[in-house]
Amino acid sequence: MFEEKDSARTPVSELGEFKLIDHLTKHFKIHHDTTVKGIGDDAAVLQPKDKQQWVVTTDLLVEGVHFDLSYMPLKHLGYKAVMVNLSDVYAMNAEAKQLTVSIAASNRFPVEALEELYAGILAAANGYKVDVVGGDTTSSTSGLVISITALGCAPAEKITYRSGAKENDLLVLTGDLGAAYLGLQVLEREKQVFQVNPKAQPDLEPYSYLIERQLKPEARKDVPKLLDSLKVQPTAMIDISDGLSSEILHLCKHSQTGCNLYEEKIPLDPQVMATCEEFELDSTTIALSGGEDYELLFTIDADDFPKIKGNPNLTVIGHMTAASEGSHLITRANTKIPLIARGWDGMSQEEN
Ligand code: ADP
Ligand code: MG
Numbered sequence: 001m002f003e004e005k006d007s008a009r010t011p012v013s014e015l016g017e018f019k020l021i022d023h024l025t026k027h028f029k030i031h032h033d034t035t036v037k038g039i040g041d042d043a044a045v046l047q048p049k050d051k052q053q054w055v056v057t058t059d060l061l062v063e064g065v066h067f068d069l070s071y072m073p074l075k076h077l078g079y080k081a082v083m084v085n086l087s088d089v090y091a092m093n094a095e096a097k098q099l100t101v102s103i104a105a106s107n108r109f110p111v112e113a114l115e116e117l118y119a120g121i122l123a124a125a126n127g128y129k130v131d132v133v134g135g136d137t138t139s140s141t142s143g144l145v146i147s148i149t150a151l152g153c154a155p156a157e158k159i160t161y162r163s164g165a166k167e168n169d170l171l172v173l174t175g176d177l178g179a180a181y182l183g184l185q186v187l188e189r190e191k192q193v194f195q196v197n198p199k200a201q202p203d204l205e206p207y208s209y210l211i212e213r214q215l216k217p218e219a220r221k222d223v224p225k226l227l228d229s230l231k232v233q234p235t236a237m238i239d240i241s242d243g244l245s246s247e248i249l250h251l252c253k254h255s256q257t258g259c260n261l262y263e264e265k266i267p268l269d270p271q272v273m274a275t276c277e278e279f280e281l282d283s284t285t286i287a288l289s290g291g292e293d294y295e296l297l298f299t300i301d302a303d304d305f306p307k308i309k310g311n312p313n314l315t316v317i318g319h320m321t322a323a324s325e326g327s328h329l330i331t332r333a334n335t336k337i338p339l340i341a342r343g344w345d346g347m348s349q350e351e352n
Helices: 017-025 074-090 111-127 181-194 205-215 223-229 244-255 270-279 285-290 300-307 344-351
Strands: 035-037 052-062 095-105 131-139 143-154 170-174 236-239 255-261 296-300 314-322 329-330 334-339
Touching: 017 111, 017 131, 017 143, 052 074, 074 095, 074 111, 074 131, 074 143, 074 236, 095 111, 111 131, 170 223, 170 270, 181 205, 205 270, 236 270, 244 285, 244 296, 244 314, 244 329, 270 285, 296 300, 300 314, 314 334
Parallel strands: 095 131, 255 329
Antiparallel strands: 052 143, 095 143, 170 296, 170 314, 236 296, 255 314, 329 334
């Protein structure tokens, strides 16, 4: 992950707004010829390519609501804020091209803190080849607020909505589930241990994958390209930000279908299984109701199964049914349980 950095404290007022914007944005590069003008004028100018449609998505992240800086370093926060948006673009089966980044920060945040935030944004923009083309910078009376907008494009026939799934389509998942939620549980536990005994030296190695998935998630940029190369056009797609069950129910609702999800098919990393045992949590519940995995969930025509079969990135976890059959989890013991939307928020409310 990223290196920690100790730094001086220069108040933002010492630089002033214009110098601050220059300072924070000077390292951004332009990667795409669809960007005619990036940062520096009243507005960015973009040049759409022939026959492409644009997708646009925004997320607003508020300190104390969406992130806690006591275990989320600012550089990771910047990186993650970009990933959350890119994931939504890839979930439309589109290619991400541009970002705007707007921040409001209280005077608790010196220039060096904003530099760290922007170092994470820069790492994400370079790693995923997206152009930061604008934003806004202002002060806040309490804490930090970040809003990122991502733009992407794709030919009209490739863009994939939540609404296209049909009865008998296969339900396919990328990657594995539950790790990001468990990573947060581990970090919260360590924070409590630290408050009692600041000298404690926790061994986080057994949880390295979980913590990485929580602090440095990666959006699935590879998936639209993979599907294109396999000549598979998904019928419906969504990204997993709130837990598998909630996202499946979104697909079913928008597509007017039901579904059968098979518990034994849900992919879990060995660290997820080991940590669930340690924390006495049920791994299926964590996969269904955890969140922030940023994997993609999509449906394909059953005739396309041979094209994805055996691909290590893709797991068939169920199939769509008629809406009248409802949405169910088929357990390992072969019982049928109705799926309910119990995402990230629902869980944290229960625990409070
Ligand atoms: P305006 O007064 O027109 O809003 P600003 O001085 O706020 O202009 O912004 C100047 C330029 O810097 C614009 O291109 C704007 O999009 C960009 N910009 C401002 N703040 C940010 C930021 N936090 N991140 C990236 N670009 C920014
Ligand atoms: Mg402005």
